[in-house]
Amino acid sequence: MESLRVKVHVKHELGRALLGEFIGTLVLVLIGTSVVAQHILPSPRLNDFIGVNVGFGLAIAFGVAVSAKLSGGHINPAVSLMFLSFRALSPVAFILYTLVQTAGAFVGAALTYAVYHEAIENFSPGVRLVAGGKASAGIWASYPAGHLSLFGGLVDQIVATAVFCFLIAHITDKRNSYPSWVQPLLVGLSFVAIGNAFGFNCGYPCNPARDFGPRLFTFFFYGGDVFTHKGWFWVPIVGPFIGALIGAWVYQFAIGFHTTKEEETRYVIVGKSEKTEERKPLTSTGEEVEMHTA
Known part of the structure; x- marks a missing residue:
């Protein structure tokens, strides 16, 4: 990484400043206009979705915080892939991280079901549905909105995860001197921004383990539809992996390699x-x- 940084580092101070302003404004407008789009396009309005965004952001903040000292607090195979590409994680560790992240997501989903199974039964007595007015499978895994194609969903997940990992790469870059104690909060806040900007299409999973582990759990209660519905299940797995690499290396080439x-x-x-x-x-x-x- 350091040898590559030396090769591509922009030495001209004004050039670095202009590059920084370009990328910073791009991030501002991309997230900001996407938030506005999400406000205008849905019917009915998604104001109540803000609670989901904040809740997931806090979940990530504390998930990262409690695991950071032990593992670096990835809690996401896409993030682990990013650090693998930075040579900060070995291939074997990446595989093991992915497995335990998925297992953790599976157990977390099971605990949620244990807490809310009576409420789910009250919501849809005797049935467990993936689609329709009484569907509850979306509590655990992502499913596409009616307007979304598979290609559109793949683009959604690539872009959303790219922005998320771009921000994580920035926050964890030692050259930016963020105190270690504040990094989990910033990562959580960045995911709040992702949710507000990209949640409309498919619920912004942006994490293969977070989506696949709970989806696998729901298979035992909701049946095979959780994997066959609209052929969707692979999109929140493949998309985040692609997006993570794009976001990570856009950060490095646009910002990281030029930061002193x-x-x-x-x-x-x-x-x-x-x-x-x-x-x-x-x-x-x-x-x-x-x-x-x-």
Whole structure:
């Protein structure tokens, strides 16, 4: 990673600044306009969906927090694949992480069913449905909205997971100096943004284990429809893996490889007037570049 970073690092300060502004504005508009689209397009409105977004964001924040010291807090095979591509995780560890993440999701789904099975029975007495007005399988796994094609769903999951992993790559990049204690909260908040922006089409799973583990559990109560309904089940598995790699490496080539560590740049005040202050950064190479701040 470091050797590649040296090769592609943009050395011109203004070039890095322009690249940063381009990517930052892209993220702002992509998420912001998607949030607006989700507000305008559904009928009825999805205001109550905000609670789901916040709840899942908190779930991720605490899931990452409790596991971070032990494993790095991936809790998502797509995120693990991202770190595998960064050579921060071995192939064997990636496979094992994926297996235990899926197992954890399966058990979590079983516990939810244990807590809510009486409410589900009250909601749809004697039946467990994947589709229709009394469907409850969507509590556990994602299913596409009526307007969504398989290709559209694949695009949805690639883009949503790419944005999510782009943000995770940024948050966990040591060069950005986020304190370790705040990173789980930021990851959770980033998923709130993903939910608000991309939840309309299929519920923004963005996590192969989170979708497949619970789907496998529901197979025992809802039957084979959980895997055959609209041929959907593979989309939230394949899409996030593709999106994770795209988001991770877009971050590295657009931002990460061009970011300097905080300690690599020191500033000294060389002149000051009533309205402006002139500073010169002392870079690790000893090269001085003037900066004026109002």
